[in-house]
Amino acid sequence: MKTRKISTSHFTLTRAQQIMELSRPWVLLAVYVLLAWQQLWWLAVPVAFATCLAAFVQLHDSIHQSLGLTKKSHSLLLTLSALLLLKSGHALKVTHLRHHGQCLSEDDPEGEPAKWTLKEVFLNGPYHIFTLRFASLRIAPNTRRLQLLETGLTVLLLVGFIALYSMTGSLVGLVYWAVAFVLSALMPLWASYIPHRMAHRNPARLAGAQSAQFWTPIISSFAFHHLHHTYPKVPTALLAKAARELPEPEAHQH
Template identity: 65%
Template sequence: MNSASTAAHLRLTSSQRIVELARPWVLLALYVAAASPGWWWLAGPLAVAVCLAAFVQMHDAMHNALELPKAANDRLLTLSGLLLLKSGHALQVTHLRHHARCLSPDDPEGAPATWSFARVLWQGPYHILMLRRESLRMAPHTHRIQLLETGLTLLLLAGFVALYVRTGSAVGLVYWAVAFAMSATLPIWAAYIPHHLAAEHPAARAASAVAQVWTPVVASFAFHHVHHQYPRVPTALLPRAAAELPPPPAGHGH
């Protein structure tokens, strides 16, 4: 029995799916509400929360773990990627390669996990640009959607600048800065740490305990090894997968 059939019972209910679909957009609305009057002490953390929630949603869309029709899933991948100011389809190309050839020389997404931590710090901020180049090379049939999403991202950035020039509002520019910082550190928190932190590590165990209570963001790190074994399980259900499904083989996904 393959991993997909083993995990078939782990499906979101309709209400859970609504929560997963709405989360980043509700957080975005809260960010705008806090940033507009200049409550940056609240808006800053909310912007980080938006990016993390968008990352989880985009990741689930990459694997169609939310079980949406293909057209709807493609639109979600585009929209959640735009929340990160990225091409969702471009990131999907390198992410699926990561699952197929984890940490091999032909796995550009996983490359930072094989570097020294010092190299991750200095080269990591440029890594996202390398992934964009590699996604175009690996999947020429997706050039059109990748370039469309890139164009939409540039329009968003131009809109942020125009908003500031015309009204003095930094709402868009601050969000851009937060998204940029998240992208620059992505190789640390989405590649290096998940692949170096064993499931038995005290920090991983603590994250697992927190993930049982609520957050899919923590679940995506605490159960990274489980995700590699059962990629179609929604991030929100990874704690259940870890408890109910056969454990991955030692070293799987690391």
């Protein structure tokens, strides 16, 4: 039986919500730099983690062009927000859209960790970062130049962080890079393994959905993962609202 397509066009950000979604990672980045420059590391490191998570949300919504911007603006924001994670945004877009189109198939590199054991997720996490880069080049050779340009920019950022430390002794850049690396290495766990291995009626997921009425991206990544697969154009900020108002997806749909 053919499934009736449900419109999600009314799930759009208000102007205030849009400003919040667009500015959040950059405001957090400024706060991190200020705290790190003052060597208040006990505050700076958590803010760095929050910056990376905010960047991930902005990156993800840019991939699905759900922030109410033009196509060109979404593309630019995709590049910029991914740089906060020291990644190529357009490379991540390739593998993420493949994940939506061929979820957990043999050719779904982003979803591959969902098939691993928990031990493999932790051991292979850092390596998986690099395999995704090569997979994106294979899947979308037409964007290879842009992907390589963005990768080059991430390398330049790292070189800049090292130079900053060499010339001034400041760890501001290197500590941020370390935080971004740790989150990236754990991404197979919180962005693939947990969302796909945890049943959408699991008590932990339901508890996460209850607490995600405010901005909690790492909770939303698994609490509403099944909903996102069915309604990918709904912005992350409105997933809790969509969960209340849209029909619950069947488990096989994601």
